[in-house]
Amino acid sequence: MILRALWILPACAMLLAVAIAHAEIPAQERKSGAEFMSPQTQAMQADDASNPGMLAVLDGEAAWNEKAGAANKACADCHGAAEQSMKGVSARYPAFNAATSQPIDVAGQVNQCRAERQQAQPLRAESRELLALTTYIGLQSRGMPVAPPDDERLTPFRERGKALFNQRLGQLNFSCAHCHEDNWGRKLGSAPIPQAHANAYPIYRLEWQDVGSLQRRLRNCMSGVRAAPYSYGSLEFIELELFLAERARGMAVETPGVRP
Amino acid sequence: MARALINVPAKAKKGEIIEIKTMLSHPMETGFRPSDDGKLVPRNIIKRFVCTYDGEAVFSADLFPAISANPFLSFTLVATNSGVITFSWTDDNGQTQVQTAKIEVA
Numbered sequence: 020m021i022l023r024a025l026w027i028l029p030a031c032a033m034l035l036a037v038a039i040a041h042a043e044i045p046a047q048e049r050k051s052g053a054e055f056m057s058p059q060t061q062a063m064q065a066d067d068a069s070n071p072g073m074l075a076v077l078d079g080e081a082a083w084n085e086k087a088g089a090a091n092k093a094c095a096d097c098h099g100a101a102e103q104s105m106k107g108v109s110a111r112y113p114a115f116n117a118a119t120s121q122p123i124d125v126a127g128q129v130n131q132c133r134a135e136r137q138q139a140q141p142l143r144a145e146s147r148e149l150l151a152l153t154t155y156i157g158l159q160s161r162g163m164p165v166a167p168p169d170d171e172r173l174t175p176f177r178e179r180g181k182a183l184f185n186q187r188l189g190q191l192n193f194s195c196a197h198c199h200e201d202n203w204g205r206k207l208g209s210a211p212i213p214q215a216h217a218n219a220y221p222i223y224r225l226e227w228q229d230v231g232s233l234q235r236r237l238r239n240c241m242s243g244v245r246a247a248p249y250s251y252g253s254l255e256f257i258e259l260e261l262f263l264a265e266r267a268r269g270m271a272v273e274t275p276g277v278r279p
Numbered sequence: 280m281a282r283a284l285i286n287v288p289a290k291a292k293k294g295e296i297i298e299i300k301t302m303l304s305h306p307m308e309t310g311f312r313p314s315d316d317g318k319l320v321p322r323n324i325i326k327r328f329v330c331t332y333d334g335e336a337v338f339s340a341d342l343f344p345a346i347s348a349n350p351f352l353s354f355t356l357v358a359t360n361s362g363v364i365t366f367s368w369t370d371d372n373g374q375t376q377v378q379t380a381k382i383e384v385a
Contacts, residue, residue: 067284068284068286068300068302069300069302069351069353071302071348071349071351073284073302074282074284074302074304074349077282077284077304078282078304225347228306228307228347228348228349229348
């Protein structure tokens with residue numbers, strides 16, 4: 020709450036400072052969000068014994084092996100060891116889903132398997148179990164480069180994600196690019212503005228005292244500029260995720276990240 | 280059962296100072312937070328943590344409401360002999376979670 024109020028002042032000052040066209044961040048200047056954190060928070064992320072996101076990984080491993088639904092099958096019954104079958108999956112998602120002719124992110128794919136393969140209730144967005152599974156799957160790509168697929172069916176969606184990134188939003192009338200391309204490295208209240216790379220998600224955020232998805236993070240940014248956030252799982256979010264993945268191409272996956 | 284991350288070196292030399300790290304998955308509900316229906320979520324925090332080494336208490340801590348969720352505790356012990364190190368966390372509801380780790384001291 021306090022944080023939200025603090026956004027307003029510097030935001031007004033920034034209104035004057037922002038340029039009209041946004042400069043895309045050159046490859047050699049790209050920095051993970053972790054680089055903007057204090058050394059203490061970086062150390063917390065780097066050590067699996069102190070990274071609280073690893074608790075979600077343990078939950079995810081248990082959920083992976085648990086039978087569920089009318090099919091009475093566990094993820095492991097079809098996919099085997101996640102260390103092999105899920106290696107690199109989060110690094111290349113969102114992917115194109117032929118069944119729906121739409122892009123799908125990892126959380127959406129997990130729920131599709133829940134519904135269709137396990138014949139179980141889909142997991143609620145941001146529920147402990149869904150985050151546990153997506154964090155566990157994400158960990159299997161840790162250290163691998165973000166590698167969005169060369170699938171031209173994704174192109175129109177990614178382009179729309181780019182347009183959303185550059186579109187002004189909310190009462191404060193800022194686009195994502197105003198903060199994350201024109202003003203990264205500067206401060207908003209006490210928070211450094213990162214470049215908005217999505218390579219560490221799901222993250223454990225100290226402010227949340229919990230793990231959360233990329234979409235939860237994006238909803239925070241949207242309410243920060245007093246825009247009505249898109250809903251969880253909406254096509255807008257998947258399109259933004261596609262664009263963010265392209266922007267972070269080649270950066271190492273850090274899941275589970277820790278953020279302040 | 281809640282999950283815990285415990286880091287104890289598997290082997291140590293006699294007399295060596297070893298670092299222990301523990302983290303328990305726990306919401307540490309302060310009792311001041313309203314839930315979606317507007318009612319306060321009852322307080323439920325870890326109140327006490329005890330570490331025993333071969334049955335003897337070697338480290339303990341009282342915890343209070345301002346401590347973050349998933350409390351992380353790190354401390355050092357002197358490795359005296361091979362044995363079992365036990366960790367226990369007790370919350371407001373009186374529930375105690377116990378985890379153990381083995382250490383080999385040569």
